[in-house]
Amino acid sequence: MSYSVGQVSGFTGVTIRTLHHYDKAGLLCPGERSPAGYRLYSDADLARLQQILFYRELGFSLEEIGAIMADPAADALDHLRERHRTLHEQIDRLHRLVEVAERAMEVQRTGVELTPGERFEVFGEVAFDLSYATDAHLKWGHSEGHRQSMARAAAHTKEDWRQIMAEAAAWRKRLIAAFDAEEAPDGDRVLQLAEEHRLHIGRWFTPCPPEMHCRIADDYVEDSRAFALVVPASEQRPGLDRFLRAAIHANAEGSRDR
Template sequence: MGYSVGQVAAYAGVTVRTLHHYDKVGLLSPSGRSDAGYRFYDEADLTRLQQVLFYRELGFPLNEIAAILQDPHANAAEHLRARQQQLSQEIARLQRLSEVAERAIEVQQTGVALTPEERFDVFGEVSFDLSYATEAQVRWRHSAAHQEAMARADAYSKEDWRQLMREAAVWRAEVLAAFDDGEPADGERVMDLAEEHRRHLTRWFTDCPPAMHRRIADDFVADRRAFALVVPPSQQRPGLAAYLCAAIHANAARPDIPRTGSGDER
């Protein structure tokens, strides 16, 4: 007794079009046809279909499924172990994405509620990349310093942010002037500006010991999104991120810099 393509599709929970495609690519061809040319599947065909659907559920591509089923010497266990490893990696990736999405929701729900016009009025060209802020949330969510910084930022009023950004703009103008004047990164003028930045972070967000400040500076070089929080793209110069990073490292090495905290919180 044979089964029609419609019956097999209903039994297996697939479409007739899928069965036609499997037949076309040689993955599952019906064992017989009626005089009118209609496909008929037997019990062996259904068993093979179960195997195909099993491997498809695991994400195997059709050509690999065909190789496994057609080669009697194929080691299915090796294919399955390799796929298990891929699935484990994918599960870990999706878990990270889920966590990032969760943190993104938190990021969007925190901070000062401003209209786009108000946000530009307060922050100007300085951009806050949501993906960077979200990654920071995920990376430092167990850090007491990061939690303090987020809590303080969340509590600031629009006027607080205006004052913060005014201070940052004055400091940024001085850094750009020093860079354009060719001042050395480890010169006293630029190191003093680096120290001013460290004190700015401590004053507005959280205690920023030199060790923490160095790690923040390293992010300026490694991630353009981090540097954009300090210098908007329209004001950036080639080499400026590395210049500021070098100044912060030089300042952190000065013996007279206060070394409050361990610097390990961030």
């Protein structure tokens, strides 16, 4: 039995435009034509369409589907196993994103309530990028240090944040002055600045041993969103992120020697 493109679209839910696209791509070419030249789909074509829709539902691209169906020697089971693995990875990542959302809601419930004006008053140009918060949780969320840091941050009052940001601004001013003066990142004054930064994290967020401090410093260079939490964009200089990382690593190395 043969079916027109409209009939196939009607009982499969696939749009006529999509069926035409499959035809042009060589993925599903109807085996018959009506006397007027219109496409006619056979039962075999419908069986092929069912396979295509199955693979599409699993997330295969049209190119991947075409390669699987064009090669009689292709092992569809291998492709399905790989897709099975990928889907499980995506499911795991979605579970972690759910945890991020739940944590964000918890912070909103327990954290300090600030109006937009108060937020600017306290934080100024330092803005916490939500996309970075999500990525950071996916990267560090398994660690006790990250969980403790988030919990303590949520518990800080408006006055706590005022003091935190005032300390950070004073420290940042001295860091930039040392960088502009072309001091060595392993010089005494810069090493002291690195140590102050480590103690600041420990005092307000989570214990920060030198090894953790180095990982945080690496993130400043690898992700501009992380460094913007330390130095706002308007105060940054080219190379300042690498300068701070070098100082933190040098301070960590020195602490191991002490």
